[in-house]
Amino acid sequence: MENQLFIHNTLTRRKELFEPINPPFAGMYVCGPTVYGDPHLGHARPAISFDLVFRYLLHLGYKVRYVRNITDVGHLVADLDEGEDKIAVKARVEQLEPMEIAQYYADRYFIYMNALNVKRPSIEPRASGHMIEQILMVQKILDAGYAYEVNGSVYFDVEKYSKSHEYGKLSGRILEDLISNTRSLEAQDEKRNNADFALWKKAQPEHIMRWPSTWGDGFPGWHLECSAMSTKYLGDYFDIHGGGMDLLFPHHESEIAQCEAAIGHESVKYWMHNNMVTINGQKMGKSLGNFITLDEFFTGTHASLQQAYSPMTIRFFILQAHYRSTLDFSNEALQAAEKGLKKLLAGYETLVKLIPTPPPLSLPEGEGRIHDLQRSCYASMNDDFNSPMVIASLFEGVRLINSAADQKESLSIPEMVLLKNIFDTFLFDILGIRDEKSNDQGELLDGLMQLVLAIRQKSRETKDWGTSDQIRDALQKLQITVKDGKDGSSWGKE
RNA sequence: GGUUUCGUGGCCGAGUGGCUAGGCAGCGGUCUGCAAAACCGUCCACAGCGGUUCGACUCCGCUCGAAACCUCCA
Numbered sequence: 001m002e003n004q005l006f007i008h009n010t011l012t013r014r015k016e017l018f019e020p021i022n023p024p025f026a027g028m029y030v031c032g033p034t035v036y037g038d039p040h041l042g043h044a045r046p047a048i049s050f051d052l053v054f055r056y057l058l059h060l061g062y063k064v065r066y067v068r069n070i071t072d073v074g075h076l077v078a079d080l081d082e083g084e085d086k087i088a089v090k091a092r093v094e095q096l097e098p099m100e101i102a103q104y105y106a107d108r109y110f111i112y113m114n115a116l117n118v119k120r121p122s123i124e125p126r127a128s129g130h131m132i133e134q135i136l137m138v139q140k141i142l143d144a145g146y147a148y149e150v151n152g153s154v155y156f157d158v159e160k161y162s163k164s165h166e167y168g169k170l171s172g173r174i175l176e177d178l179i180s181n182t183r184s185l186e187a188q189d190e191k192r193n194n195a196d197f198a199l200w201k202k203a204q205p206e207h208i209m210r211w212p213s214t215w216g217d218g219f220p221g222w223h224l225e226c227s228a229m230s231t232k233y234l235g236d237y238f239d240i241h242g243g244g245m246d247l248l249f250p251h252h253e254s255e256i257a258q259c260e261a262a263i264g265h266e267s268v269k270y271w272m273h274n275n276m277v278t279i280n281g282q283k284m285g286k287s288l289g290n291f292i293t294l295d296e297f298f299t300g301t302h303a304s305l306q307q308a309y310s311p312m313t314i315r316f317f318i319l320q321a322h323y324r325s326t327l328d329f330s331n332e333a334l335q336a337a338e339k340g341l342k343k344l345l346a347g348y349e350t351l352v353k354l355i356p357t358p359p360p361l362s363l364p365e366g367e368g369r370i371h372d373l374q375r376s377c378y379a380s381m382n383d384d385f386n387s388p389m390v391i392a393s394l395f396e397g398v399r400l401i402n403s404a405a406d407q408k409e410s411l412s413i414p415e416m417v418l419l420k421n422i423f424d425t426f427l428f429d430i431l432g433i434r435d436e437k438s439n440d441q442g443e444l445l446d447g448l449m450q451l452v453l454a455i456r457q458k459s460r461e462t463k464d465w466g467t468s469d470q471i472r473d474a475l476q477k478l479q480i481t482v483k484d485g486k487d488g489s490s491w492g493k494e
Numbered sequence: 495g496g497u498u499u500c501g502u503g504g505c506c507g508a509g510u511g512g513c514u515a516g517g518c519a520g521c522g523g524u525c526u527g528c529a530a531a532a533c534c535g536u537c538c539a540c541a542g543c544g545g546u547u548c549g550a551c552u553c554c555g556c557u558c559g560a561a562a563c564c565u566c567c568a
Contacts, residue, residue: 031568046568172497244568274568281560286567320517321507326561333506336518388508392516402532465527483531
């Protein structure tokens with residue numbers, strides 16, 4: 001199977017052939033969460049989008065090192081007097097150690113990401129554990145002459161940098177606009193220029209999170225950790241850097257500047273950005289207060305939710321949109337995703353039952369519609385990870401399966417085996433859907449159900465519909481659906 | 495104001511210079527004791543106005559509308 005993977009590079013704004021720097025290795029860095037609150041639907045988007053990338057690169061045979069950071073140092077808070085650390089602020093409110101809070105929310109993050117079947121990255125470095133690397137990077141930038149120190153803080157000199165480099169090339173911004181448009185905030189008079197950003201901030205006495213450095217006690221600027229940790233684990237030049245579109249400026253723009261200033265050349269080959277989840281057309285985010293946490297989705301405990309939505313429903317919902325499009329949340333859309341996913345999984349089960357055991361040993365090199373289906377799945381993934389198209393192809397597969405089960409269409413055994421292989425590969429391995437209802441009591445349940453259905457069949461034969469319906473209704477309450485067909489009854493669990 | 499995008503049928507969402515996206519919902523039918531499920535058929539589109547073209551939803555321009563970023567945010 002030939003695979004020419006094309007990735008949309010934000011830097012060039014076009015799709016480019018993916019050619020890893022050191023095949024068969026591939027390096028990917030993605031900006032992870034700041035752990036000071038419960039993860040919400042917005043956090044699920046990049047996690048799942050780049051999980052898809054991770055899974056597909058693995059499927060293609062690359063040896064992938066996927067690094068996603070945990071921000072536990074905190075960023076400056078503009079609306080507070082002294083530019084306090086976000087995590088430190090929360091700590092004072094709750095009378096907890098900052099690290100206690102970071103630990104708590106990091107754990108929560110992993111729990112919910114795990115529920116969404118998001119694979120754990122290869123390395124999940126924490127900003128607080130990489131202070132030395134960050135301080136060294138600041139020093140490198142100072143040595144290169146692209147930063148200056150004022151009163152124990154170090155700032156990046158954007159104006160000087162842009163004389164020899166292009167600050168703004170990722171986000172398309174023009175330096176003059178930045179200088180004239182950037183709002184001036186308190187305690188920024190230290191900066192030579194509005195567009196300059198902090199590499200290292202001096203810690204005020206009340207600031208809890210602080211680290212010693214050559215410039216005095218302080219804490220790193222908020223763009224620094226990603227530059228320091230990505231290059232530490234992936235090298236001076238690596239393949240993919242991802243994150244949310246909202247991080248494009250200034251975060252990623254500044255990362256580029258920091259790396260070029262410290263290293264002397266670009267560090268990222270492909271920049272990838274996922275789009276936002278919206279609610280009523282607006283970005284779902286912490287600051288707008290319009291977010292719904294994953295916990296609330298899973299339990300249905302939020303005023304704007306009509307019901308609970310399972311983790312796989314959420315995952316499927318996200319994958320039904322392309323990662324670079326906005327995705328609008330609504331109950332209707334989520335319910336549609338829930339039903340669609342159910343249909344897909346039911347189709348897979350039907351297929352498994354159609355295939356005789358043991359399956360034939362040899363898989364003849366076939367052609368025709370099933371291979372076309374497989375080809376289109378690959379083509380979709382290769383076209384910048386177009387998961388909605390893959391899903392459409394899988395639905396086409398379901399239509400074939402159901403038609404075959406209804407004997408309105410014939411599928412050969414090799415065709416069915418190939419179809420199952422497509423589902424196993426794309427639905428489960430690459431899209432990362434897992435069947436939530438499967439459990440290890442399957443055999444017991446299966447035996448019991450055979451018995452129940454046999455008894456019900458007797459009553460049906462004597463046209464005792466009362467008993468028959470009573471059994472069916474009772475099973476329905478247990479979320480088991482009985483389907484009566486020509487050749488007897490079958491059942492399925494919700 | 496600047497930067498980057500977007501505007502697709504009842505809803506969510508792909509895609510393309512001429513060929514059915516897909517899902518959910520609706521309608522009609524097949525099947526069924528009745529259902530459910532499934533299958534078949536069907537309805538509903540490409541913001542508006544110009545331009546390029548044999549032909550545009552797709553390219554270009556303008557208008558209107560929306561969003562993200564410019565301040566912590568996935």
